[in-house]
Amino acid sequence: MEQLINPTVVDLSRFQFALTALYHFMFVPLTLGLTFFLAAIETAYVVTGKQIYKEMTQFWGKLFGINFAIGVATGLTMEFEFGTNWSMYSHFFGDMFGTPLAIEGLMAFFMESTFVGIMFFGWDRLSKPAHLAVTYIVALGSNLSALWILVANGAMNVPDGGHFDPDTVRMVFDDIVALIFNPDAQAKFVHTSTAGFMTGAMFVMGISSFYLLRREHRQFAAHSFRMAAVFGVCATLAAMTLGDNLGRLDYEHQPTKIAAMEGIWDTTKPPYAPWLLAALPNDAKQENAFEIGIPYILTPIVAHSFTTPIIGMHELEAAAGPRIESGIAAVTALRRYEQSHQQADLEQFKAHEKDLGYGFLAIQHAPNQDVTAITPDQMPNVVKQTEPDILPNVFVTFWAFRIMVFIGCWSLFVFAIGAYVALKNKLEQNRWLLTLAMWSIPLPFLAAEFGWITAEAGRQPWTVFEYLPTFLSASTHTVGYMVFSLIGFALLYTTFIAAELYLMFKFARLGPQPHDPHGAADAVHVSIGAATHVSATATAH
């Protein structure tokens, strides 16, 4: 390194990425969920020909549109942020990571964005089945889009389908099938899209409850509620099962992530090992200051067995020691090979190649951030200092995971009761349930955010698991650059959320209107709509 890595810049880059990704991810799950919900109602419209289903499609479609716009806008940031803020990551991993991202654009995003215009504007230019087909294409497109993004994300967590190439000093792609069928990516995709369906279902159910509480649009709301509740039960059960499967995979591929998620410092003793309901992990002291758990269930949950011990973080750390030392040898040989291009240096590198990432990890603790300059006396000390770096932040990972799980369970409860009551046609008699459903709208959004935090904070300290550490991945910006962009993003995104919430509340309050977007009847309906709007706002205050 000719210029020392500035940890403040790295932290600010991470903060900015988390901010923009979490913000983007507030809009994605609802898009994923609502598209299929829209397709389902419109199918009902085409099959039965009942006008109410068309109104439902158009009304929920409008809310979908408000949400979709920001989803697209903030997604743009993500596509460019790898280049603007993570130059080393993009150069090192772009050969593998760029491919799914580009395919996403070509295969999914183009389709989704082109047809979404037709979905909104094409009602009176297309036959009913043709419009339905367009809606399905949008739903398919947005879910395909999620698939490719998660294939890219999967590669960061489990870099299958590529290898490190010493001649170009970067990861090189060699197997597209392995990349696509990366177990982590596949498990994440189904977990994420079902979580999206959950979010969509809760959104529809909550807003319908709002109307039922006010005794407005009753038939419309009861219909929407029933469909959403049933959809929600299925989606939540699926998200839970598939999430469990994802955890099972992490246990094999990323033991540090699992240990941090479950707060396991010392290797467990099955079968007694408890699943922690709550704990206070202390990262500095490497222990849980306090913990309560349910005995006997950790091992079956994580390992799907009764006898496998879960490796604790202390043991994982100790096991990393030799890998760090071997990794330092790998980096040293690689650097020599870059200058000499001698076979001998290459062979020496090959002998330590599998630990290369651990050598990079030691850079922070090497004199002048140069691992080739570490003397034999300094070596044990550098290794010792690097060992704790292999762990993610346990407090964050542990709690993010728990919050996600708790919200998931709560949502299942609300959906299940909702479905039961709705199918018995007793919604309006159970106002407490309606109130509960309405206030539960934000929860699946939060669960999705905490899910992202669990997955990505748990991946640390790597951007490419066991190959490239996060602190090496960032662009070499100055603090000034980062402050400039962060202030900009914060201002812009705050404005967006204010505008989005204003419009969402406005149109949700306004409610569904019998409406023909381009017809002559427009003005009449709009004035009715405005009147309802006034009365609705009046009741609200």
Next chain:
Amino acid sequence: MDLYTILKIVWAGLLCVLFIGLGLFVGMDMGVGTLLRFVGKTDGERRAALNIIGPHWDGNQVWFILGGGAIFAAFPTLYATSFSVFYVVMILLLFSMILRPVAFEYRSKAESTRWRESWDWTFLISGFLPMFVYGAAFGNVLEGVGFHFDWMGQYYQDSSFWSYLINPFAILCGLMSVALSIFQGGVMLMMRGEDPIYTRAKNCAQWGAIIAAVLFIIGGVWVRTLRGYVLDSGNPGMASVPMTGQHVTREVGAWMHNYAAHPILWIFPLLGIVSMFVGAALARGNSPHVAWWFGALAWIGTIGTVGASMFPFFMPSTTNPDQSMTIWNSCSSEYTLLCMLIVALIFVPIILWYTSWCYYLMGGKVKAPSITDSHSY
């Protein structure tokens, strides 16, 4: 020529196609955004103008995203380095690009004049700025940028961002790209708009094309005086590493070498200039549909001119010319380029097919929607 070299050249060509598509389609929407306040004096007129591109802007914007994705996949080192080196303008570009979708979707969903006025200003800024940055980026790479790499391939910036922000040649290129976008946007407004939008758009489109042509010619003369770059030694089939393996020298007028060696390349600047003037004449003669296609030819001419003059350079370095990024040293591996080529060959025709179907479906003149109609833009 080995397969790897062929793939590199094919991808550099595809990148040019993407740049042309981006300039044309995104530029058209940006032009409408820039012109919005001028072609539409009343709210109804502005809404009519917005609804002309209403069904298409979202799909068009994907050209921009696809451009980013394709550079990432095919030229990861170029993607990583150029986006980081141009950080300040890239962030400004991003801000204006992310404001646009929101402006479209939100502008007409509330009735207050202040709300709509604010979004109209957003359209102006987010139409002008990205096209300006887009053109200025080409100007900057023609002049070269200060950066170098360390042994692992991490870049380091060697010149302050002011040097590429306040740079006369880059400003000229930026303005030219804005002028072309105004032409394309104006022509689109003529195609689907009615009076008074039609007449105002016609005026803007003519001037846009003429100004673009004049700036293009000035730029062409200017390039002869720039210190260009010459690749003295470097193997096109080389492993893609920007750190070592090339030798580059600088020379005044080097950007004209390719034209001297292959006079056929003059077809690009000629096509550019002729298309811009013919486009202006056609707009004047009330033939916006034909003029639109000449706008497309103008973009082919412009991007083609830059490509022909810089080949094989992407982004030359002023501080360490040997580490300049070229088609040969900043691309993906052979496997990735091949995979991506197959994917592109399958999906690009499909995209072109459904995009043109959408234009066909949504064709026809657009009237101003009623003020409270919240389904239209």
